[in-house]
Amino acid sequence: MRLLTHNMLSSNIKGVTNGFPLRIEIEKVVEKQVDFNADFLRNMFPKIEWKALVGAARTLGYVELPEEVEPSRLDSEDFLRKFHHALLELHLEEGALVCPETGRRFPVSKGIPNMLLHEDEV
Amino acid sequence: MSRPELQAPPEIFYNEEEARKYTRNSRIMEIQSELSHRALELLALPEDGVPRLLLDIGCGSGLSGDTLSESGHQWIGLDISRSMLDVALENEVEGDLLIGDMGQGLGLRSGVIDGAISISAVQWLCNADKSSHIPRLRLKAFFGSLYRCLARGARAAFQVYPENLDQRELILSSAMRAGFAGGVVVDYPNSSKKRKEYLVLTCGPPSISTSTPNGKGEDGESSSDDDSEDEDNQTVSISDRHRPKKKQKITKKGKGREWIIKKKEQMRKKGNVVPPDTKYTARKRKARF
Numbered sequence: 001m002r003l004l005t006h007n008m009l010s011s012n013i014k015g016v017t018n019g020f021p022l023r024i025e026i027e028k029v030v031e032k033q034v035d036f037n038a039d040f041l042r043n044m045f046p047k048i049e050w051k052a053l054v055g056a057a058r059t060l061g062y063v064e065l066p067e068e069v070e071p072s073r074l075d076s077e078d079f080l081r082k083f084h085h086a087l088l089e090l091h092l093e094e095g096a097l098v099c100p101e102t103g104r105r106f107p108v109s110k111g112i113p114n115m116l117l118h119e120d121e122v
Numbered sequence: 123m124s125r126p127e128l129q130a131p132p133e134i135f136y137n138e139e140e141a142r143k144y145t146r147n148s149r150i151m152e153i154q155s156e157l158s159h160r161a162l163e164l165l166a167l168p169e170d171g172v173p174r175l176l177l178d179i180g181c182g183s184g185l186s187g188d189t190l191s192e193s194g195h196q197w198i199g200l201d202i203s204r205s206m207l208d209v210a211l212e213n214e215v216e217g218d219l220l221i222g223d224m225g226q227g228l229g230l231r232s233g234v235i236d237g238a239i240s241i242s243a244v245q246w247l248c249n250a251d252k253s254s255h256i257p258r259l260r261l262k263a264f265f266g267s268l269y270r271c272l273a274r275g276a277r278a279a280f281q282v283y284p285e286n287l288d289q290r291e292l293i294l295s296s297a298m299r300a301g302f303a304g305g306v307v308v309d310y311p312n313s314s315k316k317r318k319e320y321l322v323l324t325c326g327p328p329s330i331s332t333s334t335p336n337g338k339g340e341d342g343e344s345s346s347d348d349d350s351e352d353e354d355n356q357t358v359s360i361s362d363r364h365r366p367k368k369k370q371k372i373t374k375k376g377k378g379r380e381w382i383i384k385k386k387e388q389m390r391k392k393g394n395v396v397p398p399d400t401k402y403t404a405r406k407r408k409a410r411f
Contacts, residue, residue: 002310005198007231008198008230008235009220009231010229010231012228012267019229043172043173043174046232049231053225066197066377085177110208111218112204112219112221113221114221116221116226117226122226
């Protein structure tokens with residue numbers, strides 16, 4: 001699972017008001033090369049919760065992203081490369097996602113998070 | 123072929139064996155990719171070459187996702203069957219995969235997705251596979267959460283196989299109640315084999331830009347008019363035991379141009395490939411031939 005998806009996912013359990021961002025528990029992280037596309041990054045940038053992305057990237061051991069960012073940084077190739085790497089190339093292969101409110105664990109195996117809810121959570 | 127929806131819940135029906143079919147059976151693969159091409163077309167994304175973030179609901183082994191990747195888009199796939207997703211992993215699809223039940227609602231942030239497609243999946247929501255399942259509430263949860271996570275003006279194109287009229291009505295009314303504008307697009311309505319239904323939904327208030335596109339092989343009401351005309355022209359025959367024996371009709375003329383053009387039109391409506399009507403259509407060969 002890429003951090004792009006992590007940045008979109010929120011906990012869907014009944015009664016949870018703020019299920020974002022899901023905490024990450026790591027067992028294994030892999031990196032996969034993805035083609036760089038600046039247009040996609042510029043298009044995605046306004047939709048990304050920056051703080052959550054920085055936090056998630058740090059958990060996965062990537063510390064190059066700046067804490068605060070202005071949209072003007074999108075013109076810098078260097079910044080876009082880092083953004084690209086954090087967003088699309090870091091994969092959480094094994095581990096878990098944890099709901100910030102209830103502490104419910106969603107296990108991640110082979111890169112696929114299991115987001116199925118129990119019947120009493122719907 | 124019997125409907126898979128009637129056999130078992132999706133997480134059980136799509137076991138390893140069934141999932142394997144999706145990598146081996148070239149016919150299934152061809153149909154799936156054709157359907158996803160059409161769904162992507164119905165999404166009507168702006169053609170500026172910028173990749174979008176799309177959602178594939180019921181992505182299965184990732185055949186539909188491959189179509190999205192080919193067009194350069196990033197996607198997130200959701201499916202309830204682990205076996206199908208394992209096949210997708212083997213195929214090394216480019217999107218991210220999630221195990222999830224669409225009837226439980228999509229756990230995604232609001233307004234982040236640029237479009238959603240789904241191939242032959244939404245009709246599963248009409249089934250109650252567990253005692254806790256209430257189709258109406260599951261459809262409501264699904265469309266409600268979908269409406270939230272789509273960006274304003276974004277579209278969703280779902281290819282569906284509703285079992286009957288009631289199911290179609292149920293799916294459509296749930297979507298409308300969630301706030302979507304749109305309707306059903308039917309491709310090849312006159313062919314029983316090629317007929318495909320797509321639910322095309324737009325996030326936001328109805329306007330000209332949100333009107334549903336036309337289906338393929340759909341041609342006004344001309345076909346229904348023809349039928350009624352034929353009925354009017356039929357004469358009532360009165361049986362008479364003493365009537366003379368029927369003479370065999372021998373007409374030198376053949377069926378005629380009009381008849382051939384009518385037949386070709388019928389074939390076109392079924393979605394068959396038919397040569398165009400030209401001045402050569404139904405022209406007689408010369409005697410010396």
